[in-house]
Amino acid sequence: MRAIGGLWRWRHNPLRRKTDLAEAWLALLALVLIAVVAPLTGALAGAAAEHALQQSVRDQHRARHAVVATVVRKLTRAPLEPDPEASSAQDPHSRVLADWTAPDGSAHHGKVITVLRSPHRGDHFTLWTDRHGRLVGRPLDPAAATTHAMLAGVGAALMTVALLEAARRLVVWRMVLGRYARWDQAWDRAGPDWGKAGTGS
Structure with a gap:
């Protein structure tokens, strides 16, 4: 406007x-x-x-595949960080030793983090794995x-918007510099005669 x-x-x-x-x-x-x-x-x-x-x-x-894992026992130290895509910061995280079967039928055993609040031996929970049973993050x-x-x-x-405004400001800045340069030239042409007796007569 x-x-x-x-x-x-x-x-x-x-x-x-x-x-x-x-x-x-x-x-x-x-x-x-x-x-x-x-x-x-x-x-x-x-x-x-x-x-x-x-x-x-x-x-x-x-x-990536969702597989059902079974708790073997609860652990007291975290083996790995929780997956930021798999759960929110408010979800409880329990460290457990678990067994699971991969989509290709191979059996796996390892330390994982579960969202079970109070895991006990035999509890089931969901893990995300690749086809061969390796742990992966939840799909997007x-x-x-x-x-x-x-x-x-x-x-x-x-x-x-920022680039267009920056370009506009740059062009205006160059125009202002040119204006100041022209003012300086005009001042140089007129300045030496100022203050002299008879100037302009």
Whole structure:
């Protein structure tokens, strides 16, 4: 809005300089680009991220399998860190020794972290493994992938706005430097005669 007001203000102003009008047009151009290019960039970036993340979700769901593990005994020290994708920070984490069977039929025994609040021998819980029974993280949820894609789109749009505004400010800064240089030249031409008797007569 300031850009439009600036154009109107300088339209027939006798004090208008070429650079004043150029700055107003530049501001209007930047405003139009921000209104058009930033949302378009955000939408394209979000769509690309959505496609890539949903493909990753499909790949993970094909490669990762939920298997039922059985508690052998509870452990007192943590063998590994909890998977940040598998549970929230508020979930209880118990360390146990467990047995499980991989999708390929092989038997496995190892130290794992479970969300069972008070695990006892024989309790069952779910683990995520690859086809051969090696522990993996929970596959990415499609809804979480969509959220990440939306955040990527918003980030791309904001980055576009920042770049366009930075470009506008850079051009204005160069225009102001040019204006100061012209003022200095005018001062140099007029300055030496100031204060002398008979100047201007």
